[in-house]
Amino acid sequence: MTHRWGMAADLDKCTGCGACVTACHAENNIPIAGPVEAERGRAMHWMRIERYWEGEFPEVKLTFRPVLCQQCDDAPCEPVCPTYASHHTDEGLNAQVYNRCFGTRYCANACFYNVRFFNWFNPVWDKPLNLQLNPDVSVREAGVMEKCTFCVQKIKAAEIEENAGKPIRDGDIKPACVQTCTANALVFGDLNDPESAVSILSESPRGTKLLEDMGARPKITYLLRETWNESNRKG
Amino acid sequence: MKKDQIGNRSLRWTIVFGAIIALAGAAWGIFGQATPATPPAVGTSGIFTPGHASLSDAARHFFDIRSVPVQPIAYTHKVHVIDNKIECSFCHVGADKGPVAGIPGVKKCMECHEFVAVEKPEIQKVADYSKKGLDIPWQRVYGWPEESHVRFNHAPHIRQKVDCATCHGDVPNMTVATRVMNHTMGFCVACHEQRKVSNDCMTCHY
Numbered sequence: 001m002t003h004r005w006g007m008a009a010d011l012d013k014c015t016g017c018g019a020c021v022t023a024c025h026a027e028n029n030i031p032i033a034g035p036v037e038a039e040r041g042r043a044m045h046w047m048r049i050e051r052y053w054e055g056e057f058p059e060v061k062l063t064f065r066p067v068l069c070q071q072c073d074d075a076p077c078e079p080v081c082p083t084y085a086s087h088h089t090d091e092g093l094n095a096q097v098y099n100r101c102f103g104t105r106y107c108a109n110a111c112f113y114n115v116r117f118f119n120w121f122n123p124v125w126d127k128p129l130n131l132q133l134n135p136d137v138s139v140r141e142a143g144v145m146e147k148c149t150f151c152v153q154k155i156k157a158a159e160i161e162e163n164a165g166k167p168i169r170d171g172d173i174k175p176a177c178v179q180t181c182t183a184n185a186l187v188f189g190d191l192n193d194p195e196s197a198v199s200i201l202s203e204s205p206r207g208t209k210l211l212e213d214m215g216a217r218p219k220i221t222y223l224l225r226e227t228w229n230e231s232n233r234k235g
Numbered sequence: 236m237k238k239d240q241i242g243n244r245s246l247r248w249t250i251v252f253g254a255i256i257a258l259a260g261a262a263w264g265i266f267g268q269a270t271p272a273t274p275p276a277v278g279t280s281g282i283f284t285p286g287h288a289s290l291s292d293a294a295r296h297f298f299d300i301r302s303v304p305v306q307p308i309a310y311t312h313k314v315h316v317i318d319n320k321i322e323c324s325f326c327h328v329g330a331d332k333g334p335v336a337g338i339p340g341v342k343k344c345m346e347c348h349e350f351v352a353v354e355k356p357e358i359q360k361v362a363d364y365s366k367k368g369l370d371i372p373w374q375r376v377y378g379w380p381e382e383s384h385v386r387f388n389h390a391p392h393i394r395q396k397v398d399c400a401t402c403h404g405d406v407p408n409m410t411v412a413t414r415v416m417n418h419t420m421g422f423c424v425a426c427h428e429q430r431k432v433s434n435d436c437m438t439c440h441y
Contacts, residue, residue: 087436089435089437090435093437095435095436095437095441097436097437097440098384098440099383099384099436099440100436135334136334136386137386137441138381138384138385138386138440138441139381140384141381141382149441152437152441153386153441156386156388156437156438156441157388160388160390160391163391163394164390164391164394
């Protein structure tokens with residue numbers, strides 16, 4: 001059975017701590033753009049925490065939403081790529097092949113989630129920080145696009161073990177953000193397995209997709225916040 | 236007669252254009268590299284160029300010119316593998332376990348060479364490294380440049396009974412390992428097609 005990787009994010013649990021963002025940077029060798037380049041819109045974060053303020057002070061409520069590549073089934077970034085660098089794998093991953101990419105940036109324009117990033121510079125890590133680079137992930141050079149891969153290096157490692165006879169159980173593969181999430185708000189797994197935690201959460205009545213009416217069929221399900229007050233408390 | 240003149244003229248233009256391109260290339264090579272914005276790290280530099288850190292790097296890659304690794308010790312695979320029947324995996328322990336086959340540390344050498352052939356000068360060099368607590372600075376023979384974005388894993392290949400010689404040549408009969416195979420993408424893809432395994436980009440490039 002082929003896999004179909006997906007994720008669910010429980011907005012009720014997310015505390016907005018940002019550990020997932022940091023973990024993603026560390027796992028995937030994402031360069032830090034710095035304040036000057038960030039001001040020019042060149043900051044690179046495969047994952048970000050969006051903040052929302054609701055209400056007026058002092059009755060203000062701060063809520064968060066982790067946003068990463070939604071790995072759309074009908075991804076707008078794929079048909080616009082002239083080199084097929086952005087393409088769909090059999091497992092439904094929205095893959096970015098750095099070798100093919102020559103930086104037209106059409107995909108970043110087509111993506112309405114703003115989760116694709118262009119390498120404006122060759123990344124530089126001051127010594128000894130270059131020693132912390134993850135050897136399982138390539139360092140992208142100037143001129144290519146990059147984006148969340150669902151930590152494909154971890155998926156591939158697990159699938160190699162699966163081919164050697166060790167089946168992948170639900171929860172075996174944890175992308176860096178899921179692994180680090182202190183509140184267990186993020187759940188990753190196989191959508192083709194009806195008993196996996198992510199399949200069950202994806203069918204939850206609280207589940208929504210981000211910008212669903214755009215029709216890209218994203219694979220990340222956001223579980224809506226419940227409002228807790230005396231009137232809807234049960235029992 | 237007329238034909239000859241046209242021939243002459245086009246030849247001249249070819250020379251002029253050739254000279255301009257050569258000059259531009261040389262100028263870029265000299266001035267482009269002379270002013271790096273930031274100190275180079277992780278095999279890259281501040282120069283704004285996709286793929287290669289410098290023009291000469293790109294040229295070397297294009298013509299497949301590589302420096303020949305010089306090993307610190309005149310190791311012979313032949314004596315170990317052919318004469319003494321040691322398996323490849325005895326020293327390259329990672330081959331069936333993970334991405335990297337691995338080069339044995341000096342401790343692995345000393346397991347045997349504390350007692351075997353201790354009087355030979357090359358073995359004494361190994362013993363010296365061991366005494367100093369240093370590892371032997373072996374030089375890499377195979378591998379891809381960072382720009383290739385190749386993430387190769389030995390384990391699935393060894394588990395599928397791909398012979399070491401398929402990719403590394405007749406190492407057992409070599410002294411120090413030399414690069415005899417050219418690991419191009421065509422080389423990998425041809426074998427993957429033959430064995431009916433995935434040829435998706437994401438199999439190797441991520």
